[in-house]
Amino acid sequence: MPRKRAGSVFEELAELVAMLPWWLGIGLAIAAYATLGSFAEPAKMAQGIRPAQAVFRAAAAAGQYIVPLVCLFGAAVSAWRRVQRRKLARDATENRAANALHGMSWREFEMLVGEAFRMKGFRVLETGGGGPDGGVDLVLRKGGETFLVQCKQWKAFKVGVDVVRQLYGVMAARGATGGFVVTSGRFTDEARSFAGGRNVTLMDGPRLAVMLESARRAREVAGRRAVQVDQATSASATPACPSCGSPMMRRTARRGPNAGSAFWGCSTYPTCKGTRAVGPDERRLEEAPSG
Numbered sequence: 001m002p003r004k005r006a007g008s009v010f011e012e013l014a015e016l017v018a019m020l021p022w023w024l025g026i027g028l029a030i031a032a033y034a035t036l037g038s039f040a041e042p043a044k045m046a047q048g049i050r051p052a053q054a055v056f057r058a059a060a061a062a063g064q065y066i067v068p069l070v071c072l073f074g075a076a077v078s079a080w081r082r083v084q085r086r087k088l089a090r091d092a093t094e095n096r097a098a099n100a101l102h103g104m105s106w107r108e109f110e111m112l113v114g115e116a117f118r119m120k121g122f123r124v125l126e127t128g129g130g131g132p133d134g135g136v137d138l139v140l141r142k143g144g145e146t147f148l149v150q151c152k153q154w155k156a157f158k159v160g161v162d163v164v165r166q167l168y169g170v171m172a173a174r175g176a177t178g179g180f181v182v183t184s185g186r187f188t189d190e191a192r193s194f195a196g197g198r199n200v201t202l203m204d205g206p207r208l209a210v211m212l213e214s215a216r217r218a219r220e221v222a223g224r225r226a227v228q229v230d231q232a233t234s235a236s237a238t239p240a241c242p243s244c245g246s247p248m249m250r251r252t253a254r255r256g257p258n259a260g261s262a263f264w265g266c267s268t269y270p271t272c273k274g275t276r277a278v279g280p281d282e283r284r285l286e287e288a289p290s291g
Contacts, residue, residue: 010066010070013067013070013071013074014070014071014073014074015074015077016074017070017071017073017077017078018074018078018081019078019125019126020074020075020078022078022079023075025075026072028071028075029067030068032063032064032067032068032071033064033065033067033068036060036061036063036064036067037060037064039060085111085112086115104153104184105153106151106153109151109153109184110137110151110153111126112212113138113149113151113182113208114138116208116211117138117140117149119212119216119218120211122140122141122147123140123142124140125139125141127139135170136148136149136167136170137149137151138151145177146174146177147176147179147180148167148170148174148178148180149179149180149181150166150167150180150181150182151182151183152181152182152184152185157185158185158186158187158188158191159183159185159187159188159191159202160188160190160191161188161190161193161194163181163191164191164194164195164202165194167179167181167200168194168198168200171200178200178201179199179200180200180201180203181195181200181201181203182203182204182208183203184208185205187204239264239276241266241267241272241276242274242276243266243273243274244266244268244274246266246267246272247267248264248266248274249264249265249266249267250262250263250278251264251265262278263275263277263278264276264277
């Protein structure tokens with residue numbers, strides 16, 4: 001069996017890190033630097049230090065810088081792929097035409113499918129699958145369950161039953177909860193019949209586009225709700241007195257034309273008589289039903 005070149009080992013390490021979230025790659029770089037640094041003491045050939053120990057320490061000294069750099073490179077690739085996946089998802093939702101998927105390379109199609117499942121709340125591991133037709137391409141995890149995905153970016157042919165059988169066999173071997181076969185084309189009737197009685201979901205191009213669109217809308221709704229919560233929290237914060245800068249207190253007018261109305265009064269009253277009107281956002285927050 002031929003020995004691997006050092007370059008290929010580092011390339012595989014970088015690709016492995018690139019499959020992880022970018023922030024985890026940075027964390028691995030820091031951990032590798034600290035761990036190898038603890039062994040990278042000067043390799044002194046003093047009494048009690050064996051030659052093998054000296055070689056190990058010298059290797060740790062070199063690896064202290066090389067391994068973190070490889071991890072950082074993998075993290076950069078992961079971040080770039082993240083940006084590319086989001087762009088692919090945005091382009092696919094804006095252009096639902098079939099040629100939008102057909103024009104992608106198999107790698108771009110795999111990245112798009114992974115992003116679609118991420119948008120649905122899955123944790124996604126891109127395994128690479130070995131090429132356009134090789135093996136399981138994505139491993140999904142959600143709620144303690146594992147799902148396997150095969151991506152078939154076929155432009156003209158229908159995906160047959162053999163592909164579905166292959167995935168079902170791998171699911172059984174790995175103990176996966178379910179599986180997905182995703183294609184930009186179509187499925188044969190035999191493939192649909194085989195998947196019908198099993199926990200295998202077949203997803204063609206139009207169904208993938210619907211999944212992306214629904215996930216995008218759910219994200220937009222969640223984003224708007226987060227903004228509304230931030231605005232309500234900001235509106236409910238105790239303001240500072242415009243006269244002296246002290247915290248203000250919510251008070252209610254007891255007499256005059258504004259009797260019964262809420263207003264902000266300086267907490268140092270009667271030393272300071274600064275007031276401020278209650279804003280419309282604050283009134284809405286106060287009037288909103290609880291629960």
